[in-house]
Structure formats: structure tokens, C-alpha cells
Amino acid sequence: MKRGRREQPGFRVLARGAARGAGLVCRAAPAHVAAYVAVTLVGAVTPVALAWLTKDVLDGIAHGSAAGLPGLAAAIAVVTTLAAAATHAAEYLRGEVDRRVSLRAKDELFTAVCGFTGLARFESPAFLDRLRMAQQSASNPGRLIDTAMSAARSLITVAGFVGSLLLISPVFTALLLLSAIPALLIELRLSRQRVDMMWRIGPVERKEMFYARLMSTTDAAKEIRLFDLGAFLRVRMLAEVRAAYAARRGMDRRESAVQAGLAGAAAIVAGIGLVWAILAAAQGRLSVGDVSMFVAAIAGVQAALSTMVSAGAMAHEQLLIFQHHVTIIGSGPGLPVPADPVALPALRRGIELRDVWFRYSDEHPWVLRGVDLFIPYGRTVALVGRNGAGKSTLIKLLCRFYDPTRGAILWDGVDIRDVPPEALRARIGAVFQDFVSYELTARDNIAVGDLTAAEDQERLRLAAEEAGVHEALAALPYGYETLLSRDFAPEQDEEADGVLLSGGQWQRLALARAFLRRENDLMILDEPSAGLDAEAEYEVHNRLTRLRAGRTSVVISHRLGATRDADTIVVLSGGAVTEQGTHAELRALDGTYAALFARQASGYVDDLAARR
Numbered sequence: 001m002k003r004g005r006r007e008q009p010g011f012r013v014l015a016r017g018a019a020r021g022a023g024l025v026c027r028a029a030p031a032h033v034a035a036y037v038a039v040t041l042v043g044a045v046t047p048v049a050l051a052w053l054t055k056d057v058l059d060g061i062a063h064g065s066a067a068g069l070p071g072l073a074a075a076i077a078v079v080t081t082l083a084a085a086a087t088h089a090a091e092y093l094r095g096e097v098d099r100r101v102s103l104r105a106k107d108e109l110f111t112a113v114c115g116f117t118g119l120a121r122f123e124s125p126a127f128l129d130r131l132r133m134a135q136q137s138a139s140n141p142g143r144l145i146d147t148a149m150s151a152a153r154s155l156i157t158v159a160g161f162v163g164s165l166l167l168i169s170p171v172f173t174a175l176l177l178l179s180a181i182p183a184l185l186i187e188l189r190l191s192r193q194r195v196d197m198m199w200r201i202g203p204v205e206r207k208e209m210f211y212a213r214l215m216s217t218t219d220a221a222k223e224i225r226l227f228d229l230g231a232f233l234r235v236r237m238l239a240e241v242r243a244a245y246a247a248r249r250g251m252d253r254r255e256s257a258v259q260a261g262l263a264g265a266a267a268i269v270a271g272i273g274l275v276w277a278i279l280a281a282a283q284g285r286l287s288v289g290d291v292s293m294f295v296a297a298i299a300g301v302q303a304a305l306s307t308m309v310s311a312g313a314m315a316h317e318q319l320l321i322f323q324h325h326v327t328i329i330g331s332g333p334g335l336p337v338p339a340d341p342v343a344l345p346a347l348r349r350g351i352e353l354r355d356v357w358f359r360y361s362d363e364h365p366w367v368l369r370g371v372d373l374f375i376p377y378g379r380t381v382a383l384v385g386r387n388g389a390g391k392s393t394l395i396k397l398l399c400r401f402y403d404p405t406r407g408a409i410l411w412d413g414v415d416i417r418d419v420p421p422e423a424l425r426a427r428i429g430a431v432f433q434d435f436v437s438y439e440l441t442a443r444d445n446i447a448v449g450d451l452t453a454a455e456d457q458e459r460l461r462l463a464a465e466e467a468g469v470h471e472a473l474a475a476l477p478y479g480y481e482t483l484l485s486r487d488f489a490p491e492q493d494e495e496a497d498g499v500l501l502s503g504g505q506w507q508r509l510a511l512a513r514a515f516l517r518r519e520n521d522l523m524i525l526d527e528p529s530a531g532l533d534a535e536a537e538y539e540v541h542n543r544l545t546r547l548r549a550g551r552t553s554v555v556i557s558h559r560l561g562a563t564r565d566a567d568t569i570v571v572l573s574g575g576a577v578t579e580q581g582t583h584a585e586l587r588a589l590d591g592t593y594a595a596l597f598a599r600q601a602s603g604y605v606d607d608l609a610a611r612r
């Protein structure tokens with residue numbers, strides 16, 4: 001495990017986090033929190049009340065005055081019942097506060113995550129570790145209130161017993177209280193170390209989850225079986241598990257040793273008190289009731305102090321983890337927000353990339369090196385080039401998933417960094433190379449292209465027809481309502497198997513999403529015909545050509561037959577535009593495009609020749 005220590009937030013930051021946490025808890029479950037506080041108070045005062053009542057009973061018996069005993073016995077019964085009821089009520093309320101706060105915290109967290117406008121954060125391991133810890137914190141944020149309540153309850157118990165102890169021995173009371181200070185400092189240090197350890201093993205646990213997911217879902221099931229990767233992946237996963245457990249074990253050992261030391265010290269202090277009380281009783285300075293009270297008070301104060309110290313340490317740990325939640329919530333949208341946002345006009349002239357340089361981070365190599373390109377309104381520009389040339393990167397910049405490292409992208413002269421990203425994206429339709437196959441119904445899988453169409457069956461059907469997938473969807477067991485997943489059972493019949501589409505059918509479904517956004521100003525098609533059979537490719541190609549006619553579009557395809565009729569073909573090589581023109585012009589130029597085209601065409605020509 002290479003990851004080093006992480007700078008942990010200081011007192012002020014934690015105090016602000018605590019205030020935020022308290023605010024979250026109070027907003028999420030105000031009535032339940034109030035009830036929880038009330039039963040906690042009842043739970044806190046009952047041990048003290050019981051100790052006093054027991055003392056009075058014992059003193060009454062010792063002095064032979066039996067008159068008040070029935071009343072005291074009844075009071076003990078009532079207090080005991082109250083204590084039991086408070087314990088159970090607190091347990092329910094604690095769970096309910098936890099659920100309500102968790103719901104709110106998850107809502108806050110995922111609202112923030114979905115509000116991230118760029119992609120860079122999702123590609124940062126440190127961010128993913130932070131997100132995991134934030135999710136952990138959002139799963140049980142009620143623990144914060146739980147530990148706070150536990151500390152408050154113990155404080156009340158301590159205060160109650162301390163009053164009683166002071167009457168018997170002020171010196172011993174001071175000794176008892178002072179002994180809690182080193183314990184608290186040690187526990188706080190341990191909680192920091194624990195959170196630090198959790199941060200260090202974050203990547204290890206994510207890798208473990210990655211291997212576990214690979215082995216337990218369909219994503220990699222074929223390759224794992226064919227390549228016989230089961231043992232390889234399992235061994236790697238177990239190595240990660242062992243590494244994480246080793247770190248946890250080390251921490252647990254350290255904690256156990258420290259806790260044992262603290263418990264030993266507490267036992268010595270209690271022993272001293274007991275010896276003193278017995279000697280004092282023997283000399284007649286304490287009554288039998290006093291000794292009983294003293295013993296109960298020592299046990300009560302020590303237990304409560306220990307709970308307070310643990311609760312303090314636990315709250316500290318929870319706050320350190322909650323800090324990840326606070327950081328994510330407050331981290332803003334990711335890409336710089338325009339101070340004075342400009343309304344994005346409908347495209348009329350075109351989109352210009354002006355000396356665009358881009359790399360994914362300072363540590364990564366340049367992907368685009370000074371790209372100058374104009375995508376005229378109403379025209380189709382095809383991007384071609386070898387694998388890794390930067391074609392997909394360029395369209396990610398057009399959608400503003402990243403900002404150019406240098407240079408600018410202008411939409412009718414407006415820098416796209418000056419408009420809200422959502423306004424820009426509302427004007428774009430796209431089929432990405434790595435489009436998502438959602439485990440949703442066929443209808444939802446198309447509607448994600450434009451959620452305003454979700455209830456418009458006619459629009460969805462039309463888009464599916466245009467993408468050539470309507471018939472396949474209509475023939476599914478529940479038509480468009482069929483769940484396209486084998487991981488979840490269909491709602492209509494929990495015993496039935498789910499349905500999966502073929503690769504080409506999924507591709508058409510992704511195209512249907514794009515057809516829903518046909519009216520948008522810019523259409524981006526990254527390998528739109530990948531996975532389609534020859535006939536489907538031809539058919540889809542014709543449809544897309546019709547769709548693109550008179551519209552602004554950018555098409556990427558390695559099948560040069562699909563891009564040859566584009567208005568402009570742009571060859572990207574080494575991150576720069578090396579050739580640009582129509583198919584005929586580039587063929588005449590006899591450069592990279594002509595060579596690529598000739599190589600592809602020769603495959604088909606040979607086939608034809610062989611068939612003749």
C-alpha cells in the first residue's frame with residue numbers, strides 16, 4: 001500500500017463540519033431528533049435516580065425504619081420500567097433518525113455529483129476514494145447524532161454521580177475525572193489514525209470491489225471462462241483483501257492494546273476508591289448506604305466517562321469521514337462557471353476550434369496540438385484518423401466535458417466557456433462510441449435521449465423506426481415495456497427471465513436516442529454504425545445521411561465509406577489537422593486519407609474480384 005498520510009482537517013474545519021452535520025440532522029428529522037433527545041435524557045437520569053433510591057432503601061433497612069420502604073420500592077419499580085422503555089424507544093428513534101438523515105444525505109451527495117459538469121473528477125482516483133468515503137458517511141450519518149447523544153447521556157450521568165461522589169470524597173472525585181483526560185487524548189489520536197488508515201486502504205478496497213464485480217456480473221463472464229481467468233482474478237482480489245485486512249488488523253491491535261491499558265488504569269483507580277471506602281466504613285465515617293452509593297457512583301462515572309471518551313472519539317472519526325461529504329457537496333460544478341453567462345444563440349454560422357491544445361492533465365501527454373477547424377452551419381464534418389489520434393477527445397471538448405488547455409471553441413463566435421454547460425448540451429445530440437446500455441425498459445432506454453419524450457409513445461416509436469429497431473422492440477415479450485437486463489427480473493413477472501439485445505440492436509437503440517434529438521443544432525455521431533451488419537449499416541447510413549441533410553453534424557467513423565459523402569473530411573494525426581477537404585480533394589491529394597481509403601477499398605475490391 002503506497003499511499004501516504006493525508007493532511008487531516010483541523011479543529012475549525014471539523015467544527016464547521018459538525019455544524020453542517022447538525023443542520024442536516026435537524027432538517028431531515030426534527031421531530032424524531034427531539035423525541036430522541038427526550039428519551040435520552042430519561043435514560044441518562046435513571047441510573048442516578050436508581051442509585052439514590054437504593055441508598056435510601058439500604059439506609060432505611062440499616063436504621064430499622066421500614067415505613068418509607070414500600071414507597072421507595074414502588075419508585076424503584078417505576079424508574080426501572082422507565083429506563084427499559086427509554087432504551088427501546090431510543091433504539092427505534094435512533095434507527096429512524098438514521099434512515100431519514102441518510103436519505104437526505106444521499107440526496108445532497110448525488111445532487112452534487114450529478115451537478116458536476118465535467119468528467120475530470122470521475123477520472124481522479126483521489127476523488128473516487130473521497131466519493132466512496134462520502135457515500136459511507138451518507139449511509140449512516142445518524143451515527144453523528146448517535147454519538148453526540150451517547151456523549152450527552154453520559155455527561156448527564158457523570159454530572160449526577162459526581163454530585164453524589166463529591167459529598168463522599170472530593171479528592172477521589174477529582175482523581176476520577178482527571179483520569180479521563182489522558183484517555184480522551186489517546187482515543188482522539190486513535191480515531192485520527194483509524195481514519196488515516198481508511199483513507200490509505202481506500203484504493204485497495206476499490207480494487208477489491210472491482211475484482212469482485214468482474215467475477216460476479218455478466219460484463220466479463222465470457223472472457224473469464226474462455227481465458228480461464230477465475231483463479232487469476234480471485235487471487236488478485238484476495239491479495240487486495242489481505243492488504244486491507246492487514247492494515248485493519250494492525251489498527252485493531254493497536255486499539256486493543258491501548259484500550260486494555262486504559263481499562264487497567266481505570267480498574268486501579270476504582271480499586272483505590274473501593275479500599276478507601278471500606279476503610280472509611282470500618283472506621284464508621286461512611287454508612288452502608290454511603291458505601292453502596294460510592295461503589296455505584298464509581299462504576300457509573302467510570303462507565304459514563306468511558307462512553308463519553310469513546311463517543312468523543314467516535315464523533316471525531318465520523319466528522320473526519322463526514323468531511324468528505326462536506327467537501328464534495330461544496331466542491332462546485334467542476335468546470336469554471338461563467339461569471340456573466342451568455343445565452344447561447346441557435347447556431348447560424350458555425351463552430352470554430354481556434355488553436356485548441358488539450359491534455360487530460362498536466363501529467364498526460366498532449367492529445368490535441370493546436371487544432372484549427374471550422375464546422376460550418378448545416379454541413380457535415382467527418383473526423384478520420386488512426387486509433388488514438390484524438391477524434392473522440394475533440395468531440396468531448398465540443399460538448400464541454402473538458403475545457404481546452406489552450407485555445408478556444410466558439411459557437412457562432414461565442415466562447416462555449418461563457419455559456420452554462422447545460423444550455424450548450426441542450427443544443428447537442430450525440431451517439432457516443434461507448435454509449436450506455438441501461439438496465440431499464442426498452443422505452444426508457446430510448447427516452448433517456450430526451451426525457452420530455454418519456455410519455456410520448458408516438459415519438460419514441462418514430463425514433464425507433466428511424467433507427468431500424470422498432471420491429472425488434474415490438475417483438476419483445478412486453479414490447480417497449482420489456483426490461484433490457486438479465487440482472488433484474490421484469491416487473492411484469494418476477495419469475496421470468498430478463499431480455500438482452502444484440503450488440504447491433506443496442507447500437508440502433510443508441511441511434512434512436514439521437515433521432516429524438518434530431519432538432520438539436522449539432523449532431524455528434526461517434527462510430528454510429530459500429531456493430532451493424534452490412535445491410536443495416538447501409539440502411540442506417542442512408543437514414544443518417546437524410547437526418548444530417550441541412551444540419552450541422554460531426555461524424556467519426558473508421559469505415560470511410562460512411563464518411564465519404566461528408567461536406568468536409570478532416571484527418572487528425574498526432575493531435576493536429578493534417579488534411580482537410582472533400583473526399584475527391586483528399587483522394588487527389590494522395591496523402592494519409594487517400595492511403596487509408598485505398599487500403600479499405602482494396603479489401604472489398606479483392607473480395608469482388610474473387611467472387612467473379
Ligand SMILES: Nc1ncnc2c1ncn2[C@@H]1O[C@H](COP(=O)(O)OP(=O)(O)OP(=O)(O)O)[C@@H](O)[C@H]1O
Pocket residue numbers: 123360364367385386387388389390391392393394433
Ligand atoms: N480520459 C482519458 N484520460 C487520459 N487519456 C485519455 C483519456 N481518453 C483518451 N485518452 C488518450 O487520448 C488519446 C486520444 O484518444 P481518443 O479516444 O480521443 O482517440 P480516438 O482518435 O477517438 O481513437 P479511436 O479511433 O481508437 O476511438 C489516446 O492516447 C488516449 O489514450
